[in-house]
Amino acid sequence: MQRSGTGPAATRRAAWLTAGVLLASVLTPTAANAASLPVPNGLTAASAAASCWEIKQVTPSAPSGVYWLATPALGAPDRFYCDQTTGGGGWVLVGRGREDWSQSDEGKGSPATVSGTITGQAAFAPAQLSAAVIRALLNGAAVKSLSDGVRLRRATNATGTAWQESTFTFSSPRDDWSWMFNNEQRLASWKIGAASGTGGQTAAFGSGTGLERIETITTVNQGWKPGFGFGTAARGTTSASSYLWAPSSTAPNPRPFTQVYLRPKLLSSTIFSAIPDSGTAKSENAGVAQSFAAPTVWGVTGLGAGPSTTEGSNEVSAFAEGNGIVYVGGNFLAVQRNSAGSGKVTQSYLAAFDVRTGEWISSFRPTFNNQVKALAVLPNGRLAVGGYFSTVNGASRAAFVVLDPTTGATDASYTTKIFNNIAGGVPVVRSLDVQDNWLYLGGAFTHMTGGTATSQRYMRSAGRIAATDGTPDRTWNPEFNGTVISLDASARGDRAYYAGYFTTSKTTAAVKGAAIRTADATVVPWTIDFSSANNYQQAVREVGSRVWIGGSNHMLYSYDRAAMSELSTNITKSGGDFQAISSDGSVVYGGCHCFYTNYSGARRWPTIGTNWTQASKISSAGAWDNATGKYLNAFSPIVSQRAGAGAWALFNDSTGTTWFGGDYSSSFKAGFVSQWSGGFVRFAHNDTQAPTIPSRLTAAVTAGGDALGWSGSTDNRGSVTYQVLRQDRVIAATTSTSLTVPAAPAGTKYFVRAVDPSGNRSASTPAVTADTAAPPPPPPPADATLIGAGSSWSYYYSATDPAPGWQAPTYDASSWPTGPAPLGWGQATLGTTLTAATPKPLTSYYRKAFTVADPAQVGTVEVTTRADDGIVVYLNGVEITRVNMPSGTVTSGTYAISAISASTALANPVVVQVPGSTLVAGTNVITAEVHSNYRATPSASFELSAVVK
Template sequence: MLSDTAPRRLRPRAAALTSLAVLVALLIPAGPAAAEDPALPSPDGLTEATAAASCWEIAQLAPDAPSGVYWIATPAMGAAERFFCDQETDGGGWVLVGRGREGWSESILGAGTPAQVRDTVTGTAAFAPRQLSGELIDQLNDDRPIGELADGIRLVRATNAAGTAWQDTTFQLSSPRDEWTWQFDNEQRVASYRIDGVQRTGGTTSSFGSGNGLSRVRTVTGSTEGWAMGFGYGSEIRGSTAATSFLWSKNTTTGYARPFTQVFLRPKLMSADVFSAIPDEGTPATTGPAVAQAFAEQQTWGVAGLGAGPSTLEGSNEVSAFAESGGRVLVGGNFTTVQRSAGGTGAETQSYLAAFDRDTGTWDPAFRPVFDNQVKALAALPDGRIAVGGYFSTVNGESHPGLVVLDATTGEVDASFTGALLNFLSGGVPVVRSLDVQDDWLYVGGSFTHAAGGGTQVYARAATRLSITTGVPDAWNPEFNGTVMSIDASAQGDRAYAAGYFSQSRGRAADKAAALSTSDETLVPWAVLFSNRSDNRQGYQQAVLEVGDRVWLGGSEHSLVSYRRDTMSVASSNITLAGGDFQAIASDGEAVYAGCHCFGSNYEGATAWPTVGTGWTGVDAVYGSGAWSATTGEYLPSFNGVFNTRAGAGAWALFVDSRGTLWQGGDFSYSTRAGFARQWSGGFVRHAASDTTSPSTPGGLTATAGADDVTLTWSASTDDRGVTAYEVLRADRVVASVTGTTLTLPAAPEGTRYAVRAVDAADNRSASTPATTAAEPEPAAPTLIDAGSTWSYLWTTQATPAGWNAPAFDDAAWATGAAPLGWGTGDIATTLDTSLSPRPVTSYHRHDVELTDPLPAALRLTVRADDGVVVYVNGTEVLRQNLDAGPVTPTTFANTAVPAARAIAEPVVADVPASAFVAGTNTIAVEVHSNYRTAASHSFEMTVTLP
């Protein structure tokens, strides 16, 4: 919104400029080069070809340009896209990145498409929020720190229900902010802000301003706000739920109204400052981050219902565990049915454990084990078996308290595995919370006191390991004094890690987490970082996992910390607010995924709760789970899906299958697929591995200059998932995106450089071709005898005169006619009489060519062979086609019947050397022979050129 009347005047201008931009883009698929080159189009933003680096650049080059839709491109974007630019407020140059009333997405994915953001910028049709993705917003700023934008973030908010009055607010951040986030309900510190021209300082993005009226910006999102995020006012401003009201509140008596708001940024980028010439070697390949896709895969089946799990136990949710075996992923938890939709389509009773196809998510009805209570842990064993742990007592009608091994295909109990657990505490019920396999051992963590198997019983409090073959327990006994919630045996084989509620291991201090030798239970010194001890809480740790050279530990309160494996010192730390504890960790080796009942912000570098302080280094949205770099510990904000949960439990199980797909389990009820398609997701959600493979480099780029244009051609690229487009670069940027392998651009100055690169559906870009310049087309070869020339010819039943092919022969009595001569093809210019009887087999043709010294090195003869020909130069044979060797006569038949179409399409070409010619008059003589007298066609034409 630009002024009080902006809603009425912005929409027509946007529509007009959009139509103009589309029309020009279709007519002129060209583009600008470096702004400093005056011979190329200036970046006015009116076409894809003349995209500007920012709305600001357009305003500088054309101060009178109206507000509307323009093409913008930065190096970080790769190719141009259209955006709405406010060119009137405060000098113009503002790009619209989002608009809406209540219910804004806090995900980095934003909401909707760029077209939806730019094409409906105001009015009641714009109330449903549409927001650019954080990635695209960062690219609009050429991936420069968002916090360094001189003009900060601009909000244009309606101040009355009718939408006839508007307020302009800008604010700058003092907290570190490299990348964009839509999560504002947090402790990002506001350095200064200006509301309706009044400058002030202080506050955080969750709430800043003065008073409790219109001079406040409040993004706090809770029950008072109907859990609908927006850029609200203070408690004194009330709205309504009316569909036409520009001020929304969950009811008419609640304050904190959410107004219709537009969000603008003003990157002040100029083409000359951000673009550089195509390097000689071309541009490098680029790929996206190695992290699972934030959008969910299509959900074909899910689970539902709550079973017999302890209702008071935090984490007794639909899904608590995953494992893979035989191309299927087994899903364990506290569910009672499997079904296809929220309404119960195809519902089947199957409690606590079910199998789903790894690739499609389809339920496997052949796997039907029967448990009497919930499953909390799964681990795949060799030979198609699966270890299952949990709260159950019986499996398939047999007594197996807390632990059982099944055939992963049939669900039958593996009787050869004799391992069992006992608990002489807590009512005598053993519970398994975690399983892991390493070397020949099944590691078990939970609440129990002894392990048994194969006639052996050992003391093993809260953790043990059993033979994966027989189940016989080992003497290894960490002897924890509290429940183990998570156990992880290092891939290096030397350690096992545990996390839980314990404080001792074998009488030694082990504060909620322990790293133990797998040979003798020696404790590795580990000073666990606790976020809540200053709040007089003991806390607990819920999940532990070693990934590479780091050990990741998550738990209360709201902490996820990585430790260096060699020293067990803190390498990275995270606290989530508002939210809950971390409770599951998994990794694909590139990224570490952690689940939590946290639905707010992740503070990188924070170490304390409930106050994170000011020492954190970054804050981004987190919703139920997040991702971190396995090597650096850095938070990866691009993994930030859009979900609904049944009760706010979040992700309690995480698993990366053998194809790299991430499975999240908990109390998920809905998820969001690509294109912002909402779907039911019963208990679990799947996320495909991101495509991080770029296409191959296009080959053989040539640029050929015409009188008024340049034509580019190249060979196709390949990609494991398909090439979607080719981006054509000219001078310093992409000027067109096409699906084919050729493009014609308007002429450019001599020496202009071109390159082409391929793009796939994941926006991975290939390395481009090396830079090339346009070459002038080779001049056409001089023609001595043109197509369609007039020839002397003889078509007769009489004997052929002697010496007919010699230069001295007098052909004055012969007929003359334009080529092609003959019959049977649509292009015949001179028809030979086929009524002659008997019909001749052979026609004869003569033409003279004048040459001067110095003679050319050769002449190129191109002749139609329909069916056979002999060509002479000055009486000497120089070419024969489809006629046998030796003398030929008027009745010699060609040895091949050549269809006329092929004779035309595939003429015979021969380069005859200079030695065959003389300075002066040279005679070209040709005899054409049919394959049989009643041939369907007989035709002749020849051209003679310099090769």
């Protein structure tokens, strides 16, 4: 086949742009130019433009509409709405809606949602691109660098017949995009309708009190519905059809239907560069918790006897993990599954949950008469508990007890007692931590007994006891003059850190925060430059070479461990104090009763000044990179709380999941789906592992174009999509391992890489060019994937058996629905959710075909699946494995032998080796039936892969 086109694509694009002319034929390629690389007109994925502005330059007559855009940061082309008429055109729509805009960096919806319906009543519910997508549309450039700023198109009347144009630019730091505008971001200039000016803050700016203002202030007066409101004198209506909404006819700052636009002026010729022949490097997500919560399995509810005057008497105040169990302590009265109270059981103040599944463990049933504030698992597995209680399991136990970790029974071998001999004092243990063979305690107390110490030993507000028998160490007494709220015993063994209301340790100044040497209980010099006067501290944590401390007046600071010098500062506004800190070793999570903005670099409250470096949305807790102290916008949860108390307990478990505890009432899980959350919320760690690299890429010239083929990739969490790159960018995506693309000039280079659902990208293959004749198909590689994880399966899920012979290769399953694996229900990472009438069927059935050209070339096929709860697998109608199922004939009514949680099934895969001789040339079929142990099981799942070994 002959090729046409001789010059590099970038050179031709530059020439076209310089001339400012584009032939009409380019918009609809003809046979004469089909082999040329396309100009970036945005009409197809292969001709995606770098920006709406580039489309306007290439095609001045291009109408407003949906176009394909691509930048290196975006990774692959996607479709966005471009306004090509207003102010010279070139604007990309990043959000639209009326009231109740998301302030999370996750936005609300996908590019397809935003561009699909851009105006009208159907667009009133806000749809917003995520900050990550907007950052990619800017190709990493700072938002502040946009010369045209942010543009709003707002309706000015209830019928939507009158509109106003506004723009504003920033003078304060604004690198990353944020949907949080109700804060102190400073403006350089603004134009609202006919009015213009300089200065002001994004919370409220403009002229007068009417329509020539933009006010994002969100209070009860605006129905707590964020939006781009008008001034206090403007009024809207409550009508669902109104383009100008307000919670009442007298409420100020009505929320108009608004479109938000940006105009990055990017050109493909300047942002793309040729890919080296070795290919692209892999790209993996930074490690941090996912913004969307894990599905709620159980929660806690009700308020117990915790003193209402004591800040922090919320449903959840403490976490600890041991032996696969997460213990949750607080001021709650019961556990239940959902907001309707399903499965509700009285279990006050302390409960246990499976670390992997979140299931409540009903065998752990201690009883307390007041709230639990602190938990720690001892080296021998026993559970130490501190709080406001005075009786445990029906016996007197003030402020402290050690429990059997399985049953919750009191461990009588620990006789430790806590006393507060100050007049009228009540002993309280607020914090616990283990270091070596010591258990450190902090709170409000003066003396202890226990173990071999039968007489009271003086330990003011802090002390330590032997982890083996609870004997107090009388030689170690920091003797704080005020209550300890939080302590952290260093993993290095040389220090213990404290935060609270104290000002001295013995006679040495230790103002609200202290580092105490474990060798002799002396003070490590540490001067904390508080955000304001009268600043008590509520949380402290050493992570690596940093020490983090947070507390009142909205501060969270970090210090160098060696010199105890200040490294980073954060102040939240509007919002409240920091009150909990946790870490997974790399990321630090800080909890607070703050729901607006974290100002990185700010160090004074209430006036934060102008030296802060980043204003970011925070919602009861945020994440910071421990190495740099930088706030991580990638974690942006969406949660609600009973009374806005914020996070009073944070915990990172052994699976990487982050737990938030407080007065949580709801959260958003994947897909922006709201769910009930009772007292605590779990956030799984994001996927940070790229798929394996595709291999054996070939390209051949055919009559239909350039035919590409490659060997597939695998991923640690499921399915992959393959991106085909040509010269310098992605031009197409597919889930197959072959694709034919339009013919390109001779010498054009192709690459392929794999992308997982979380956006991790593998390195690409090395470059190949299309040969003039198709090469013979390569022999199957040693590890050829016959069925990959996340593949699409035909499935049958009904109360009756499928037709006889459903396992046979010749069975007609064309009427069965199909969907990607994992398939099932009640799990966080499903590709397909199965639904059926109640009661749920016990059994689900699956079929998938694959092709083998020459079985003689196949030694062994390794089949990997899971038993959740029981499974029988067949190859070409012959059973190859049976797990957790009775022997003999099985039907749709056969129960699995035992109940197995999805996490247990996933952690214990079923692997079976099948001889290649069982395969046939051509089409082969694997089938499986999955059985539950009981009809009301909350979860079930199926996944299977088959690889040639």
